[in-house]
Amino acid sequence: MRSTTSLMAVAAMLPFAFAHYNFEALIVNGEVTDAYEYVRQTNNSNSPVTDVTSTDMICNSGGLLSATMAKTKTYTVAPGDNVGFIVDASLSHPGPLSVWMSKAPDGTAANAYDGSGDWFKVYELTYSTINSEGIQWATYPSGTSGLSNFTIDLPSTLPAGDYLMRAEHVALHAASEVGGAQYYMGCAQLSVTGSGAGVPSPTTKIPGLYTGEEDGLVINIYYPIPTSYTAPGIATWPTDCVSHEANLEGQTFQGMCVGDDTASSDAASSGAVSSAAPTSTAAASAATSAATSAAPVAVTSAAAVVSAAPSSVVTSAETTATSAAAAATSSAASKCKKRKRSVV
Numbered sequence: 001m002r003s004t005t006s007l008m009a010v011a012a013m014l015p016f017a018f019a020h021y022n023f024e025a026l027i028v029n030g031e032v033t034d035a036y037e038y039v040r041q042t043n044n045s046n047s048p049v050t051d052v053t054s055t056d057m058i059c060n061s062g063g064l065l066s067a068t069m070a071k072t073k074t075y076t077v078a079p080g081d082n083v084g085f086i087v088d089a090s091l092s093h094p095g096p097l098s099v100w101m102s103k104a105p106d107g108t109a110a111n112a113y114d115g116s117g118d119w120f121k122v123y124e125l126t127y128s129t130i131n132s133e134g135i136q137w138a139t140y141p142s143g144t145s146g147l148s149n150f151t152i153d154l155p156s157t158l159p160a161g162d163y164l165m166r167a168e169h170v171a172l173h174a175a176s177e178v179g180g181a182q183y184y185m186g187c188a189q190l191s192v193t194g195s196g197a198g199v200p201s202p203t204t205k206i207p208g209l210y211t212g213e214e215d216g217l218v219i220n221i222y223y224p225i226p227t228s229y230t231a232p233g234i235a236t237w238p239t240d241c242v243s244h245e246a247n248l249e250g251q252t253f254q255g256m257c258v259g260d261d262t263a264s265s266d267a268a269s270s271g272a273v274s275s276a277a278p279t280s281t282a283a284a285s286a287a288t289s290a291a292t293s294a295a296p297v298a299v300t301s302a303a304a305v306v307s308a309a310p311s312s313v314v315t316s317a318e319t320t321a322t323s324a325a326a327a328a329t330s331s332a333a334s335k336c337k338k339r340k341r342s343v344v
């Protein structure tokens, strides 16, 4: 039997790229497309981006090269379609997963768009539980090497046009100091049909989506064991929610806000959230009342909370939700196997 020391020595000699990954293929309504057929290919193997101020944060290294853009196909989809990504090989680091979209200017095709416009976030997936073993990342279930695919539903009110849809996973295994987080991303090219009348907000630019100093990006996830985790960046649209369980290709779709405490938690925990739920009045009012009850500032109207989502309100609501989730799940701690901690 090999000693721990020699195993660590072997691990240290493995190529550094061993645990890296790419979002390589688009999934649309169950159809898995070829690698880099509809997703812009990186020119830097599977290395992460580490500089949040770099334009490589948009669509990965090489994602804005005209030859790469031109050779990537654009998939025609409708609002509400189920879309997702295949990961090569798997999301083998701890950290949050998100999906962002940016509409190309009218008259600019997706394969000619450089992503310099406004971006909004449509999906945020963090942890399944936080227990005495630490943060149990939803993309990195205990005993696995991480998820290799996931899906979301496009917003049902998504306006028509050509888009970049950007998946992002932030690896936090070395994030205890500023600059230690690793950013993995890939952009699919979509052409959205229909007559969606939504107005995506909030929005941000990329780079500019992070300062790199957010609590969710500078964190020692191992010690002391965190008791809460708040994902970095803007709130999701159309519903401000954080999901706590991934939707996998080929399995029953559970919704966009699974386990979220600030949205319609009843619907989410019953698994009954559908693509229509994020825009339903019930979900919106639940989100509003959750935000309002935790809000340290006066709120003038429900619409103001939902559309403007002041960060202080979001933070406060999420903090409350997080401690509630941690308390609720601490009793389940003994059922969870100890996570092998990656130091790669």
Ligand SMILES: *[C@@H]1O[C@H](CO)[C@@H](O)[C@H](O)[C@H]1NC(C)=O
Residues within 6 Å of the ligand: 043, 044, 056, 060, 061, 062, 063, 064, 065
């Ligand atoms: C890869 O893309 C980057 C831009 O993201 C560019 O600066 C670099 O020159 C490219 N490398 C190669 C080998 O083409």
Ligand SMILES: *[C@@H]1O[C@H](CO)[C@@H](O)[C@H](O)[C@H]1NC(C)=O
Residues within 6 Å of the ligand: 032, 086, 147, 148, 149, 248, 249, 250
């Ligand atoms: C998606 O991931 C699940 C869980 O790992 C796996 O069972 C399924 O085969 C994957 N689907 C595809 C298309 O890769």
